[in-house]
Amino acid sequence: MKHLLAGPAAAVLGLSLLTGCAPDRGDASPAAPAGQADAAYPRTVEVPGDPPQRVTVPARPTRIAALSPDVAEAAVELAGAGRLAAVPASAANPSLSSHAEAMASVPVKLPPGTDPDPEQIISLKPDLILLTTRHGGEQDAREVLAQAGIPMIAITNGWRTLEEVERNLTVLGRALDAEAKARDLVAELDRRAAAVAEKIAGVTERPGVAILSNQADRPFLNAADVLTSDLVRRAGGDLVAERIGWRTTGPVTAERLIAARPDAILLVDVTGRGRDSFRALLDDPAVAELPAVRQGRVRLLPARISYATGGVRLADGLEEIARWLHPEAMR
Incomplete structure (x- = not known):
């Protein structure tokens, strides 16, 4: 696997909605040829x-419980929704997921929050559990689920x-x-990231970007160690979060955003409420006078291409940010 340019990032995403069911799961991945799955398993990961x-993993998993939005999105891209038994309810949010329709077909939607209920997960009789240990609740659930004897892969790097x-x-x-599919996805990310890097190689001015998200009832200023920050760096921008020591x-308050003096503001729409969810902040008279706002250097992107749930669609987000920050170079 070719290595991309380095840079930190990860977004903390809340889960939403409640349990739901759907009978038709038409995008299920094709079954392995007879005997092939048995020959490939058990396997050590x-x-x-x-x-x-x-x-x-003793056998090819067909009842996968994906407890976090990021692993759910990856699992759908790699294996299709037909092999999933449970996903976070937020995975069916079209602003957050590029596979929202497929996610809606998964039988169980896990309740909102970052505290999966181990008893509920075990009752589903999954043959593989996937999760990301970003939050205390997910770490606690991991410890309990480990005692159930169900194969479990815990992603600890934060995406x-x-x-x-x-x-x-x-x-x-x-x-x-799904090794071949994973290789294809990685190769596409590498290829498109390298193309962006080549186009902006001659850029000398890197605008300072404030990354705001709407995963709560008010805008959040994202730290410099979230995945969107990695995209901004690769797209030829600098991070005002680093400038002001926002860890x-x-x-974020109007005063804090003004003090950050951003050259551009990137709005990440996690909830699907669009720019209206940022309006109270952006319409503040002092914020409205920031050059970034007055000059129209404010861009809204859906989380599905700019947050850790993006999968291969992160390449779309990278290209869009680069075109926004450096339109001449990206032509």
């Missing part, structure tokens, strides 16, 4: 982390960079008997 994991996304796709591809994604 090496999962990087601290400490690294060695997970034995903060394209490299981490590629690594996770490769690991999950191995677990899901944790959290609510």
